[in-house]
Amino acid sequence: MKHHTFAMQTHKNIIAFLLLSFTTNFQARADDSTKTDANAPKPALTVTVDKPQQGALNLQLxxxxxxxxxQEAIIGTEADGLRLADVLVNVGDQVKKGQVLATFATETVAADLAQIKANVAEAEASLAEAADNAKRARSVAVTGALSEQQISQYFSAEKTAKARLLAQQAAVKVHELRLIKTKVLAPDSGVISSRTATLGAVLPRGQELFRLIRQxxxxxxxxxxxxxxxxxxxxxxxxxxxxxxxxxxxxxxxxxxxxxxxxxxxxxxxxxxxxxxxxxxxxxxxxxxxxQSNAFTAPQQAVVVRDGFNYLFCINKDNRVTQVKVQIGRRDGERVEIISGLAQNAAFVVNGAGFLNDGDLVKVVAAVQPVATTQ
CATH class of the missing domain: 2.40.30.170 (Efflux pump adaptor protein, beta barrel domain)
Incomplete structure (x- = not known):
């Protein structure tokens, strides 16, 4: 009986010892695990990742x-020595072809024209007299009443009178044209881009008055x-x-x-x-x-510019990033062409790339998709 009781007590002691050892070992392991988690490196940033996409990209220059x-037309004066009497347009005005832009004083031209017309009347009278004399000379030429020299003089006087009349008539046309040119007309429709015309100025022929943007x-x-x-x-x-x-x-x-x-x-x-x-x-x-042409592209915000060069931060298997130098090309909206430096299947950081350095540990999360709205 005493032997049995002793055996039972011994068995209980062994069980208690084993339980105590197990509990102590478990607690030690838990403490070691806690210390390991506390000493583990923490991610520098939470980021989203993407891969290069191939598609059509606009070719632009x-x-x-x-x-x-x-075309700009220079409008000047064709009259000489006349006073500018009126300026009808200014810079920015829209004008039509043939519209009057400015006018010169016509008194001098009108007086000259009247004088030339009087000269025409005088020349016509002189021609009539010379023609009558020549006619009479022809009628008496066969009778010998006039010498050949006298007859020739009458004929020459008639021709001279005709020439003088033609000259005076031509002068009338010149002065009529000069009177017309006292009005400065728009050579085409358009807008006045410059004005140098000054009211009251006496201008020489060819002086610039306006500039006109044609049509x-x-x-x-x-x-x-x-x-x-x-x-x-x-x-x-x-x-x-x-x-x-x-x-x-x-x-x-x-x-x-x-x-x-x-x-x-x-x-x-x-x-x-x-x-x-x-x-x-x-x-x-x-x-x-x-x-358009095909190209590999990446989001614009994934490209980091440092020291004049462009970089992407590629994700490794251990969630650490590697700074990769890339050459970029065309831009189209929010995407940029990657010409060289990046593998076609490489994953790179998009959001937060500008805050990273080579070798940083990151935590990768899924990109937030925009919520579609219904109308």
């Missing part, structure tokens, strides 16, 4: 240039590198960016046949719609549309 008049047409003159000119055939569409943020469409009308030998730039002439609210002299940027 960006250029700068000035807005200029399609109110403007053009954009893009400065393009010589190597790019061959990519711009006539008719190439273009989008011009206006200062107010709007865009207008245009088309290439002509390419200059020469290139500036100093700048190596050539001019590309682009037609602008007449309805566009532009002014000659404005400096604009434009983008020529050259079609």
């Amino acid at each position: 960006t250029a700068n240039g000035n807005v200029a008049a399609w 109110s047409r403007l053009e954009w003159r893009a400065e393009v590198a010589a190597a790019e000119l061959l990519r711009l055939p006539v008719g190439t569409p273009i989008q011009l960016h206006l200062p107010d943020g709007k865009n207008i469409a245009g088309k290439v009308r002509m390419i200059a046949p020469t290139v500036d030998p100093k700048t190596r730039l050539g001019l590309v002439y682009v037609d602008i719609p007449v309805t566009a609210n532009l002014k000659a002299g404005m400096f604009l940027k434009g983008v020529f549309a050259l079609g």
Whole structure:
């Protein structure tokens, strides 16, 4: 009986010892695990990732240039030494072909015209008298009443009178034309772009009075590198960016046949719609549309610019990032072409790339998709 009781007690002691050992070992392991988790490196940032996509990308060429008049007409005076009596238009006015823009004083021209017309009447009278004398000379020539010399003088006087009359009649036409030219007319429809006419000024012939943008047409003159000119055939569409943020469409009308030998730039002439609210002299940027081609692209926000170079942060298997130098090309909206430096199946950081350094540990999460809204 005592032996049995002793055995039972011994068995209980063994079980208690084993339980205590197990509990102590489990607690030690739990403490070690906690210490390991506490010492584990923490991710530097929570990021989203993406892979390069292949698709059609717009081919574009960006250029700068000035807005200029399609054709500008210089309107001057054809009268000489006349006083400018009235100026009827100003800069910015729309005019029609044949519209009176200014007038010169007509008193002097009208007086000269009246005098010339009087000279014509006098010449006509002289011609009539000379013609009568010549007629009588012819009638008596057979009788011998007049000498050959006298008859010749009458005939010469008639011819001289005719010539003087023609000269005076021509002078009348000249002065009538001069009277017409006292009105300065618009040679074409358009808008007045410059005015140098001053009321009361006495001007010589050929003096500039106005400049007119013909048909109110403007053009954009893009400065393009010589190597790019061959990519711009006539008719190439273009989008011009206006200062107010709007865009207008245009088309290439002509390419200059020469290139500036100093700048190596050539001019590309682009037609602008007449309805566009532009002014000659404005400096604009434009983008020529050259079609499409396939390309590998990445989101614009994934590209980090440092020290003048472009980088992507690629994700490794251990969720650490590697800074990869890439060469970028065309841009289309929020995506940019990756020309070289990136493997086709490489995963790279999108959101948060600008805060990373080479070798950083990151936590990758799924990108939040925009919620579709129903109308």
